[in-house]
Amino acid sequence: MNRRIRELSARFGMPTDVLGRLEALEEQETVFVGTPEVMSFDAVRPMRRGIRFARIYPYSLKPTTFGMQVLGGQATRNLVELTDEQAKLLINGGSLNVKADVDNGFVLLKWQGLVVGVGFYKRPVLKSQIPRFRSVE
Amino acid sequence: MLRRRFPKAFIERYSQFIPDFDAFLDAMQRPLRRTFRVNTHKATRDKVLELMSDLKPEPLPWFELGFSMPENGDSPSEREDARYGPHFPNLGKRIEHFVGLIYVQEAASMVPPLLLQPQPGERVLDIAAAPGSKTTEMSAMMQNTGLVISNDPSPTRVRGLIGNVDRAGCLNVAVCRMDGAALGRAVAGTCDRVLVDAPCSSEGTIRKSAQALDRWSVATIARFPSIQKRLIAAGYLALKPGGSMVYSTCTVAPEENESVVTHLLERYPEAEVGTAEIPGLKMRPGLSEWGRESFPEAVGRCRRILPQDNDTEPFFLALIRKPVGNSELRSSDLQ
Numbered sequence: 134m135n136r137r138i139r140e141l142s143a144r145f146g147m148p149t150d151v152l153g154r155l156e157a158l159e160e161q162e163t164v165f166v167g168t169p170e171v172m173s174f175d176a177v178r179p180m181r182r183g184i185r186f187a188r189i190y191p192y193s194l195k196p197t198t199f200g201m202q203v204l205g206g207q208a209t210r211n212l213v214e215l216t217d218e219q220a221k222l223l224i225n226g227g228s229l230n231v232k233a234d235v236d237n238g239f240v241l242l243k244w245q246g247l248v249v250g251v252g253f254y255k256r257p258v259l260k261s262q263i264p265r266f267r268s269v270e
Numbered sequence: 271m272l273r274r275r276f277p278k279a280f281i282e283r284y285s286q287f288i289p290d291f292d293a294f295l296d297a298m299q300r301p302l303r304r305t306f307r308v309n310t311h312k313a314t315r316d317k318v319l320e321l322m323s324d325l326k327p328e329p330l331p332w333f334e335l336g337f338s339m340p341e342n343g344d345s346p347s348e349r350e351d352a353r354y355g356p357h358f359p360n361l362g363k364r365i366e367h368f369v370g371l372i373y374v375q376e377a378a379s380m381v382p383p384l385l386l387q388p389q390p391g392e393r394v395l396d397i398a399a400a401p402g403s404k405t406t407e408m409s410a411m412m413q414n415t416g417l418v419i420s421n422d423p424s425p426t427r428v429r430g431l432i433g434n435v436d437r438a439g440c441l442n443v444a445v446c447r448m449d450g451a452a453l454g455r456a457v458a459g460t461c462d463r464v465l466v467d468a469p470c471s472s473e474g475t476i477r478k479s480a481q482a483l484d485r486w487s488v489a490t491i492a493r494f495p496s497i498q499k500r501l502i503a504a505g506y507l508a509l510k511p512g513g514s515m516v517y518s519t520c521t522v523a524p525e526e527n528e529s530v531v532t533h534l535l536e537r538y539p540e541a542e543v544g545t546a547e548i549p550g551l552k553m554r555p556g557l558s559e560w561g562r563e564s565f566p567e568a569v570g571r572c573r574r575i576l577p578q579d580n581d582t583e584p585f586f587l588a589l590i591r592k593p594v595g596n597s598e599l600r601s602s603d604l605q
């Protein structure tokens with residue numbers, strides 16, 4: 134398994150069977166994940182293979198919101214459950230003061246049992262890392 | 271109802287072969303219902319129904335993952351998407367849309383993948399794919415396995431395609447940006463299934479915007495058949511022996527539909543045309559002639575979705591199979 138995938142699955146306690154069947158590609162400080170067929174397709178040079186999974190920073194690896202929405206469903210650690218109001222606030226780019234039983238650093242935001250995005254926790258502030266899209270109501 | 275003024279040439283052309291023509295014109299000027307598809311990469315049908323129960327979405331009778339919004343089922347803050355008229359909720363502002371649990375998609379546009387039936391683990395080519403409604407639908411049908419080669423030559427539209435692939439969580443998609451005909455040659459003989467959702471004069475979008483009707487002309491229609499013929503032939507070339515292809519457009523004009531399929535059958539006489547059927551969805555058979563052109567009998571197995579029949583955009587669909595034992599490429603194919 135790619136070491137970046139291993140690093141994030143360890144942080145979030147994700148079962149390795151979900152991620153084990155995927156392959157990763159690193160390009161311009163970004164990790165992409167996709168099926169083996171996507172990664173080995175070589176008849177032409179695609180613009181994009183699979184989805185953006187993480188961004189590589191010198192001292193950290195930041196998971197993407199869209200990557201975690203689809204792959205974070207079985208995560209068991211570093212999760213924050215949100216109420217409807219908190220979810221809207223964070224999706225619209227806000228931050229919250231919360232006491233959460235998580236490590237400082239990147240956390241997964243769960244709403245209604247679904248991973249909706251990624252946040253950054255520095256006790257007690259939880260900041261949204263969800264890309265600005267358009268406001269939700 | 272406000273009657274839009276349809277050009278005389280439009281009436282003359284289409285009254286010749288469209289059944290229930292008054293009902294057709296009425297339907298063409300009614301705003302479209304808002305419809306969406308559940309994205310099974312991210313949530314189950316039941317979960318989405320639970321989260322959206324306030325809007326009371328109604329299931330499409332012919333697709334268990336497709337839903338339409340009842341008129342006036344909105345809360346006041348959600349009124350305002352001009353394209354769909356004031357009475358339809360603006361799904362684009364819902365959390366479910368943002369998170370990618372649903373994909374807002376016109377109902378008829380959900381049909382080509384249902385006809386093509388891509389399977390897990392297969393290699394599928396979507397030759398004209400942006401903004402990705404059908405790529406993301408096929409990716410979900412394939413349960414995020416195998417490979418969808420999703421192509422569009424337009425730089426701006428490819429950006430939207432990549433955004434939708436990310437938002438929908440499609441791990442099995444490779445996005446390409448090139449001419450579909452060149453791509454068809456590059457992957458010749460390797461694809462289990464191919465979708466050619468061709469660029470077209472988009473008469474179907476008249477239901478979404480009055481400007482589409484203002485732009486309508488026979489001259490516009492005449493701009494598309496040459497690229498459509500190139501793409502359908504390239505799609506066929508990309509197929510493995512035994513593979514299948516769907517050719518579709520959101521337009522009514524026979525020049526962009528039956529004539530294009532006829533062109534393929536002239537070039538590849540061994541190509542087989544299957545009956546394009548979706549249980550529960552009313553469709554009309556392909557024409558046997560148009561103007562001075564008569565079409566082979568097999569073209570009658572193509573189908574046209576008319577707006578009055580299922581309250582959708584119009585669409586045209588052809589299901590083509592490449593027979594087994596027909597794997598030889600001619601050198602002219604690759605030029």
Ligand SMILES: C[S@@+](CC[C@H](N)C(=O)[O-])C[C@H]1O[C@@H](n2cnc3c(N)ncnc32)[C@H](O)[C@@H]1O
Nearest residue numbers: 398399400401402403404424449450467468469
């Ligand atoms: C009807 S739209 C496709 C809609 C798309 N299949 C979907 O469901 O979201 C047709 C597309 O054909 C693309 N197109 C135009 N010329 C093309 C070519 N030479 N090869 C491939 N695609 C082309 C256009 O950029 C346009 O995005």
